[in-house]
Amino acid sequence: MANSSNLTRYKLMSSAISFKVTGLDKLIKACDNFPVTLAKDIDAEIEDTCENVIAKAKQRAPKDFGALQQMTNYKKEANGNFVMFSNARYAPFVEFGTRGKVRVPPELSSYAQQFKGMKWGDYYDFLNSILDWVKRKGLARITNSYTGRSRTKKADLLMVANAVAWSILKKGIKPQPFFFNSWFEERPKLGQRIKNILKNRGFR
Numbered sequence: 286m287a288n289s290s291n292l293t294r295y296k297l298m299s300s301a302i303s304f305k306v307t308g309l310d311k312l313i314k315a316c317d318n319f320p321v322t323l324a325k326d327i328d329a330e331i332e333d334t335c336e337n338v339i340a341k342a343k344q345r346a347p348k349d350f351g352a353l354q355q356m357t358n359y360k361k362e363a364n365g366n367f368v369m370f371s372n373a374r375y376a377p378f379v380e381f382g383t384r385g386k387v388r389v390p391p392e393l394s395s396y397a398q399q400f401k402g403m404k405w406g407d408y409y410d411f412l413n414s415i416l417d418w419v420k421r422k423g424l425a426r427i428t429n430s431y432t433g434r435s436r437t438k439k440a441d442l443l444m445v446a447n448a449v450a451w452s453i454l455k456k457g458i459k460p461q462p463f464f465f466n467s468w469f470e471e472r473p474k475l476g477q478r479i480k481n482i483l484k485n486r487g488f489r
Contacts, residue, residue, distance in 0.1 A: 302376050305369075335369055338467045339467075346371075379461050381400065387460065416442060424449075
């Protein structure tokens, strides 16, 4: 019977975070010798779990990084094998943090090593992302105390964005885990549901 702690294979990716729900290959294959509905039921449970994980990850993804939600999803590779991923280049840095603020769950320590020292784009790519964030937050907006009108100068935007960017590069950013913790929550539930399916079919 599948053990919920063996349902994951963390994949090495060059610029994204991803993992495969696996470890059920033999079980799915064995189900071919039993009613077709058994394999389908197990496969459906795995897919439902993937949907739950991705829904939670999208909900938890920092709203300041809009692409995280858009680029976080899953796909089916074969019966019983699904890959969940977040293809935004900065996803691992949001998940684990940077510099002295990095925090990685013990289970993911080897996996996270691949992102150490990795960069996404050059400084100007980074600065442009910060500029968008500064605009959304209105951090460079100046309000006239007499007229009450607000305005934003490009020079002020750039000055604030540069200050924020250099602060991040120097001090790092705190981890904002959104991806793997969603899987860790759903994994034991999946293992139990699979056990229930097999139990209901008379397997022990």
